[in-house]
Amino acid sequence: MSTEPGTTPAPAPSPGQPHSHAPNHGSRIHGCLLGGALGDSLGYAVEFDDISAIRARFGPAGLQDFSALDAGSPFSDDTQMTLYTADGLLEALEWANDGVASDINACLWLAYLRWLGTQSVAVPASAPFQPPRWIDAQAVLKNRRSPGNACLSGLATGEMGTVKRPVNPDAKGCGAVMRSAPFGLIPHLEPETVYKLSADAASLTHGHPAARQSAGVFSLVIHALSSGQSLRAAAESALGHLRGGILRKGENPDPDVVARLQAALRLAGDLPGGGHVLSPEDLVSELGEGWVAEEALAVALYAVLATAPETGTETATADAGTAEAGAQAHFRAAIAVAVNHSGDSDSTASIAGNILGAYYGEPCLPADWLAALEAPEVIRGMASRLAAVTGS
Template structure:
């Protein structure tokens, strides 16, 4: 059975609320999925009932986010570093600033940074001890940064790795205003090479940031933005076939009755690798759009769908949360979930810093 999607009619959110919504939405999705990340679907159902986990607010307070949000915030801080230099009239190497930011994140994980790697003076984010907990960071992120070498497209670290540790941290690139979407794609895909060398990892990261940019800056509808990201991925020289297949499946299947649980991951993958995580998140947001009565209801429907499966639940749910926040702004964020998530004031502070540096006002 096929149905026509009917996007929600809602007031067009402004840039500030989309920035806050993207970052906080990702953290809420991450925290939700992190509760069940390493559980099979059978274990989730046994613990939470036939519908699986449905309500973050029922989990107690505070609910922790994972390395996905940690690294997303360090991506944002790397961009803040670039913007601070730019506002002082000095050009900075964007990818070098991102590398330095991720090396500072590596220290919070109690992983020694090789002596030959460059050191950057601590920044405000480094003193936030809530980010110093080790929340199952990805092996490729740790090993890639742990080499002390700055990975590039031409000289990759972890050349065969396409884990979702790239795409799950890449939403902030899509928030950059006054920047062409093509530049956003390039920045995001090159930053992925700092830890992951496989083309699918780079291209998935670029496509996700492109998608966020089309929602936040371009103001496109959800499906139009998704189709735009699909077209950009297909235009990539040596486009990764697995990424193209997953994006096509997400767009095609989302026009039908919703899949869930292991049926969903059977069709789109478990989400442990970049293109699967992107496809699962995109599918879950698209397929639930027409049945939601409000942005917050869309969030409460799409994020559990993205998390209740046997795969990488926190990453798929975090990406879904990023997309919903980019689409609706803070109107998407369930108030009861905001009340229990870890360190919301830290995320708001970094979002406000970004707004100050990009627009002059938080």
């Protein structure tokens, strides 16, 4: 934490304890959305490459920085759908602030249908019409950037998928997770509400329990970080909620979700302060490639935790500039781990970027990376709208 000149730094907070001089909630919203877009953009350059191809192109360490991409790299459907998730929540909150009740999941479904219309897919005639909103006028969001099959097919049915009536019963792809950070950015909600909102929205396109549970856990991590918990404590508390009764009556934790998340926490447990980060090959062997929901979340959590400074040192610094430099170093290191593997690099890095942005706020985002980001004004525009409607 930063201190005034001539003072003694305060003791480092224990895991889960709020930090002094923590970022305000508006900074966390901006950091989360921009951080996710940065991870998504860097990972999108190598999304379909295995690690041998990445090394052949960028050297033994793989892709580490936007400076290695001569033509830059745009963000993908991950960022597009995250912004549309934010807009669906934004509409529901606008109605609420006007004293009008709304069906939140219906607002999200309609937002996703508007996204579907940007992907050269006809919106089903049976789907309700909704007037366009600010987000729909942003030309950069109309590009087709490798959207997930389950997202497209689930929305193209024209049916509003639910937990009990899933449109894609067996779909467990990471498309349900990578868009779900905004649920954790709404303040003053109980964890049970955050989880339900996220899991219900995942069910609009992905019917497998692992998909909605992974999405719900991810949103709980963001929610805990936004409330001031440490990275490790946020991950552990989210997993604890999954195993401790947050699920619907009669639903059990998916064993694959629990196993992958436990593995991520175990593998990262002894690393802060000088351990050896897993090689890309071992990362995939232990946690998976990230194409399915629980693997994408596990890889991202591992990348964030394994590269974290020793407990408390990210805040127990002599001045704000040192703290900011440390946060940016952590961001760069974590995104590099999340990008460089044989798997869904943009989704794993997007999730990692969301997590670190929610934790540190905007100061963790490297200026040179932001300068390379496609259409930052669109992402900032959505972040500002969400911050304003939540009173941040």
